Amino acid sequence: xxxxxxxxxxxxxxxxxxxxxxxxxxxxxxxxxxxxxxxxxxxxxxxxxxxxxxxxxxxxxxxxxxxxxxxxxxxxxxxxxxxxxxxxxxxxxxxxxxxxxxxxxxxxxxxxxxxxxxxxxxxxxxxxxxxxxxxxxxxxxxxxxxxxxxxxxxxxxxxxxxxxxxxxxxxxxxxxxxxxxxxxxxxxxxxxxxxxxxxxxxxxxxxxxxxxxxxxxxxxxxxxxxxxxxxxxxxxxxxxxxxxxxxxxxxxxxxxxxxxxxxxxxxxxxxxxxxxxxxxxxxxxxxxxxxxxxxxxxxxxxxxxxxxxxxxxxxxxxxxxxxxxxxxxxxxxxxxxxxxxxxxxxxxxxxxxxxxxxxxxxxxxxxxxxxxxxxxxxxxxxxxxxxxxxxxxxxxxxxxxxxxxxxxxxxxxxxxxxxxxxxxxxxxxxxxxxxxxxxxxxxxxxxxxxxxxxxxxxxxxxxxxxxxxxxxxxxxxxxxxxxxxxxxxxxx
Numbered sequence: 001x002x003x004x005x006x007x008x009x010x011x012x013x014x015x016x017x018x019x020x021x022x023x024x025x026x027x028x029x030x031x032x033x034x035x036x037x038x039x040x041x042x043x044x045x046x047x048x049x050x051x052x053x054x055x056x057x058x059x060x061x062x063x064x065x066x067x068x069x070x071x072x073x074x075x076x077x078x079x080x081x082x083x084x085x086x087x088x089x090x091x092x093x094x095x096x097x098x099x100x101x102x103x104x105x106x107x108x109x110x111x112x113x114x115x116x117x118x119x120x121x122x123x124x125x126x127x128x129x130x131x132x133x134x135x136x137x138x139x140x141x142x143x144x145x146x147x148x149x150x151x152x153x154x155x156x157x158x159x160x161x162x163x164x165x166x167x168x169x170x171x172x173x174x175x176x177x178x179x180x181x182x183x184x185x186x187x188x189x190x191x192x193x194x195x196x197x198x199x200x201x202x203x204x205x206x207x208x209x210x211x212x213x214x215x216x217x218x219x220x221x222x223x224x225x226x227x228x229x230x231x232x233x234x235x236x237x238x239x240x241x242x243x244x245x246x247x248x249x250x251x252x253x254x255x256x257x258x259x260x261x262x263x264x265x266x267x268x269x270x271x272x273x274x275x276x277x278x279x280x281x282x283x284x285x286x287x288x289x290x291x292x293x294x295x296x297x298x299x300x301x302x303x304x305x306x307x308x309x310x311x312x313x314x315x316x317x318x319x320x321x322x323x324x325x326x327x328x329x330x331x332x333x334x335x336x337x338x339x340x341x342x343x344x345x346x347x348x349x350x351x352x353x354x355x356x357x358x359x360x361x362x363x364x365x366x367x368x369x370x371x372x373x374x375x376x377x378x379x380x381x382x383x384x385x386x387x388x389x390x391x392x393x394x395x396x397x398x399x400x401x402x403x404x405x406x407x408x409x410x411x412x413x414x415x416x417x418x419x420x421x422x423x424x425x426x427x428x429x430x431x432x433x434x435x436x437x438x439x440x441x442x443x444x445x446x447x448x449x450x451x452x453x454x455x456x457x458x459x460x461x462x463x464x465x466x467x468x469x470x471x472x473x474x475x476x477x478x479x480x481x482x483x484x485x486x487x488x489x490x491x492x
Contacts, residue, residue, distance in 0.1 A: 006055040014107065014235070015048055016060045016196070035062040036073055038086055040093040045100045058135045060107040060196070061090055066116035080116055083109070084124040091133050107136045110196055118182045127185060136232075137186045138196035143175055147203040159206035166200065166209065166218040167314045167349060169289055169296035172225035183230045192232035198222075199237045199266075205245030211264050214314075214349030215245070217399055219269035221312055224276065224298045227285035236266065251366055259366035268357050272344055276300055276310055276401060283307070295324060306330065307404050315396040316349045322396040327389050335390050340406055341379040344399040378408060 002013050015032045034041050048056050065083045068074040074082070087108065094100050108130070109121060118139065127137070144162060147153040165171060179193075186193035200210040200218070209215060219236070226234055238246055247267035251259035277283050280302045289296040294315050300308035315322040328335065342358040353364040359377025362368045383390035394400050 003051050003055070006052065012055045012057045013048075013052060014058050014060065014196075015044065015056070016063065032060040032063070033090070035065070035086075035090075038089055040090055042093065042097050042100055045094065045105070046097070049100060049102055049105070056105065058107040059105045060110060060138070061087065062108060063110050063197075064112040064114070064140055065109065066111050066114050070115065080121045080124050080126075084121070084126050084129070087126070087130060091130060094133070104133045105135050106130070106133050107138050107194075107196065108134060110138045110140050113139060113141050113178060117178055119178075122182075122185070127189065131189050131191070134191060136192045136194055136196075137182065137189075138194045139179060139182065140197035141175065141179075141195065142198060142200070142202045143171065144201035144206065145203075146201040146206050150203045157201070157206065159209040162206060163209050163212075163214065163350075167214050167316075168293040169221060169225075169312075169314075170293050171218055172222040175222060176225055176229050176231075179231075180229060186232075187230055193230065194232050195226060195234035197237050198234055199245040201245070204239050204243040207244050208350070210245035210266075211352050212349060213265050213346035213351050213355055213397070214316075216265040216269045216344065216346075216355065217312055217314060217349065217397065219266045220272050220276075220310070220344075220399060221296055223269065223273045224285055224310060225287060227277075228287040228298065236270070248368070255366075260363075261368040261370070262365045263362045263368045265352060265355055267362070268344060268355055271357055272399065272401060275342070275407070276308060278302065278307070295326075297326065306333070309392075309402040311392060311394050311400045311402065313394045313396050313398055314349070317396040318347065320395070324394050324396070326392040326394055326400070328392065328402065329389050335383045335385060335388055336404055337385060338380050338382050339390050339392070340403040340408075341381055341392060342401045342403070342407065343377075343379065344401075345395075346397070349397050376408070378403075378406075 002011075005011055006013070033045055045059050048059065062083070068083075069076070069078040091106070094103055094106075109126060111118060111121065127134075143166075144157060145154045146157050148156050179195075183193050199205060200215055205211070223234060236245070236247060238248075241249060241252060243249070244264075245266065246262075246264045247270060248264065249262045250256070251261065276285070276298075278300075282303055284301045286299045286301065287296070288299050288309075291297065294313065296312050298310040299306060300310065309326075309328055311326045313322070313324055317323075328339075344355070344357050346355045355361060356374070360372040360374045362370070363373055381390060381392060390402070392400055392402055
């Protein structure tokens with residue numbers, strides 16, 4: 001199935017552990033190399049390499065091993081030394097298996113950073129021992145644990161009391177602190193470093209928080225914070241109908257004839273981050289935040305040249321009293337005559353609907369068919385080249401991506417054409433599938449859905465930037481409230 005997808009689309013696949021196969025930009029249920037015991041079964045590695053070829057990006061070997069003991073998958077004694085020995089046993093099994101021709105496809109250690117922190121594992125020599133077989137160094141982490149609501153694990157969480165913790169730049173900074181050493185180690189080894197599973201809260205998220213516009217702002221800020229700390233990527237976890245943090249959710253089966261899909265707030269976050277990185281594959285993200293925790297900012301460089309700036313205003317105030325103006329100054333160059341701005345907007349951090357990106361929306365609950373609705377709105381702002389400044393208005397709350405060149409100009413890398421799946425005979429959801437294929441697919445029954453929601457039922461909360469020589473910029477925010485008040489400026 002996934003090979004068929006890749007034959008039509010430019011999609012590669014990570015095979016994850018514990019019943020999850022995660023694709024870049026997609027996710028569905030499957031299995032990675034089983035790690036529930038040390039009787040190594042490598043059929044999935046054999047088949048995946050044979051069928052997918054270069055579309056296979058990696059094979060996860062173990063998912064959150066620091067929880068194996070607590071979840072009853074191992075017996076005492078089990079610590080970082082025992083896990084490292086097991087990983088060595090798996091590597092030996094792969095080396096001795098002629099049906100797994102590519103030996104260096106493993107993803108690990110995928111700690112949840114719960115019982116074990118990364119700096120507890122590294123003294124075992126894990127990275128030195130396995131650097132030749134590890135394709136990707138990975139970790140997994142959520143900022144909040146909501147597993148009590150589903151499984152009675154941990155403590156109850158009040159989403160509304162937790163919400164303010166997500167609405168400032170410290171949220172992302174605090175999340176990455178324990179991984180800065182790992183990021184440096186990965187760089188030294190020339191390995192990608194990926195946050196292999198994350199989202200706003202374990203076990204499906206938090207109602208009213210994980211599906212809000214505030215979560216969309218947080219996810220962009222968190223993603224760019226990771227990028228500035230030299231993470232190579234991050235995968236947002238996706239669940240079923242009862243999950244709050246989904247970027248997208250299909251309609252319930254018995255409503256599919258009259259309801260369409262639902263897009264969650266963080267789907268817009270993914271779109272924003274994708275545009276921030278662009279298509280050059282050489283972009284560098286620098287955290288330029290020095291304007292208070294509620295107004296983070298980032299500079300984006302392509303081939304050493306400033307190409308974009310990202311500005312965020314977390315403050316929730318519809319009165320206009322906390323609307324701000326970001327002033328961009330190029331200390332080692334000249335600002336352009338005009339810039340192009342795309343805004344991510346909603347009426348409040350707490351809303352779940354009517355979110356727009358550059359004036360367009362995918363629609364609200366049960367209204368999404370995959371196409372944007374409304375007119376594209378890219379705001380052109382004239383810069384003051386005499387003062388070497390571009391002033392970008394930013395309402396409360398909102399996010400702005402400032403492009404130094406026209407983002408609507410043809411790039412020569414346009415999306416591949418798409419094709420209708422069927423003749424339209426109804427108003428919505430007209431794609432069809434052979435019932436015989438559906439009956440033998442890897443779907444789940446109603447009783448199975450009781451236990452869906454997260455691969456991390458016991459995960460809980462515990463507990464830089466690029467040093468390249470880049471042109472410097474200054475970012476200064478002004479608060480618009482009658483008389484402008486200038487906040488702390490920054491020179492990078």
